[in-house]
Amino acid sequence: MSEPTTTGPLTQPHARATPSATAAAGGLAARAAGLDAADPLASVRDRFELVADEVYLDGNSLGPPTTRVMERLSDVVGREWGRLGIRSWDGSGWWTAPERIGDRVGALVGAAPGQVVVGDSTSVNVFKALVAAVRMAPEGRDEILVDAATFPTDGYIAESAARMTGCHVRPVPAAEIGAAAGERTAAALVNHVDYRSGRLHDLPSVTAALHAAGALAVWDLCHSAGALPVALDADGVDLAVGCTYKYLNGGPGSPAYLYVRRALQPRFDSPLPGWNSHADPFGMAPAYAPGDGAVRGRVGTPEILSLLALDTALDAWDGVAVADVRAKSLALTDFFLECVDALVPAGRVESVTPQEHAERGSQVSLRCHDAGEVMRVLLERGVIGDHRRPDILRFGFTPLYTRFADALQAARVLADVLEGTP
Incomplete structure (x- = not known):
């Protein structure tokens, strides 16, 4: 605006x-x-x-x-919701939509299937990713590096994640984050593209430097996914987040996505353990047991109308x-x-x-x-x-x-x- x-x-x-x-x-x-x-x-x-x-x-x-989005939403509202109602959770594939659509997004950011889940907002997913990254970091690390020119929400969330995990936040220019990481750095949160200037930061080099320092790399892809090549798997990124209403054309407020590298998924400890990420969500057990794979990134009931609008929007990428x-x-x-x-x-x-x-x-x-x-x-x-x-x-x-x-x-x-x- x-x-x-x-x-x-x-x-x-x-x-x-x-x-x-x-x-x-x-x-x-x-x-x-x-x-x-x-x-x-x-x-x-x-x-x-x-x-x-x-x-x-x-x-x-x-x-x-x-x-095609209006036609798809008309069918979702009139038939899937209007006629089938609750049966659409299984019959229309609503329940598995976050992972299915996550794999479609993953194909655009260099992620093999099973590592991206769509749901919640970018802010919520930044919080999940950053807290989980600190929890997976080696013992004794109490520093979170943040891109000094970050989009404000990322900075706010980083401060909250730091309070929760006993860390402190250190703002550093994005180009210097790799060099700034040290033995006390747990994780770094970096914007792939600066939202003000459009500057593209060196994701492979920064990620490698963070790993060399023993820290985890969390990337915000909001201004790069759908606009330029991203190779999350090949570049060894640990966690990544992004929105879907910019270059992916999912619509205002369409759900964001969360990438968790497959090797880290068994250790991914979400600070928001909702019933949707439970190993047996319909068992209604009082104790939480996380599910396997990307499903660990889910929290509550999926945003079906906006999810399916995004699903249709991604058809624009067919053959591209x-x-x-x-x-x-x-x-x-x-x-x-x-x-x-x-x-x-x-x-x-x-x-x-x-x-x-x-x-x-x-x-x-x-x-x-x-x-x-x-x-x-x-x-x-x-x-x-x-x-x-x-x-x-x-x-x-x-x-x-x-x-x-x-x-x-x-x-x-x-x-x-x-x-x-x-």
């Missing part, structure tokens, strides 16, 4: 485009058309419900619905290779930055997103004076991004439905808005 602003409307007249700017725009338009024509993912756009005449660049916050998504993501963000450089008045914005591909996620963040008001006008003009206080314009690029023509249109409107502001 864009942040509120107290400044007035942008009312100054727009500057007239110079011949050189007009020529640059024409060349960029031809480039965009050629890139879109050659795009191997172009047809995937038809799997999404998009608003005509809008450029939607906020999929890093909330993805749009897929074309994550490597193609990454290639298009980098090409889109490169092209958008080129368009901004060519069209936006000099000195009005500054990219805080890394130029290097190895350090870039799938968004572009621009520092801009009066960013809140600029984003308000962009929204009015059909370019949907968001604002992070105090001065960041964020534009998320989702390769499954974003075109190069969209990137050019967003830069054109941004230039037009900024030409009319001091």
Whole structure:
């Protein structure tokens, strides 16, 4: 969501485009058309419900619905719930949905089946993962490292987990976490992609450094899953969490997921032992006995309506290779930055997103004076991004439905808005 602003409307007249700017725009338009024509993912756009005449660049916050989700939910409500009722827990596969859909998410983050469960919120899953990581760490370790620029919830949860486990939290820049880990470090919680800047952190190297120090690695994949390749198994990640309403398009508030590396599952001691994760959930025993495998990450009754909406949303990935998504993501963000450089008045914005591909996620963040008001006008003009206080314009690029023509249109409107502001 864009942040509120107290400044007035942008009312100054727009500057007239110079011949050189007009020529640059024409060349960029031809480039965009050629890139879109050659795009191997172009047809995937038809799997999404998009608003005509809008450029939607906020999929890093909330993805749009897929074309089949309404039909699926109508069937779930009308038939599975309305006619079959409670019989759908078995007959319609509701009970096993968290693990079944977890395996579909796992395929997008490099996790073999049986290690991902879908359910609860990202915040709840961060809490489960971090407390469990500390409990699995070697004796005598009382330090949790946290990405100093982390999304606030992760920091709040880390502080709570530390209080519960007798640890203290030490904030460290994400790039320095591996080097900072020592003999007292139990675990580290790191964001794979920084939510403000779009900087991609080195998951394999940081994970290896944490392991060398005897600590566990917990990764937040909210801004990377569905946007770029993730190899949880191959890179030896211990635990990971992520949301499903961004690049996975599960819908507002769709349930998050939890990854627990198979080798750690017998030792995974959840701080939230609910009846759904019991070895015999319908035995109703007074004493808790954890189930086997990914089911240990469950707590209470699954969120069936949103789970099944997510299940349908994941159909958009049929036949799609994550490597193609990454290639298009980098090409889109490169092209958008080129368009901004060519069209936006000099000195009005500054990219805080890394130029290097190895350090870039799938968004572009621009520092801009009066960013809140600029984003308000962009929204009015059909370019949907968001604002992070105090001065960041964020534009998320989702390769499954974003075109190069969209990137050019967003830069054109941004230039037009900024030409009319001091």
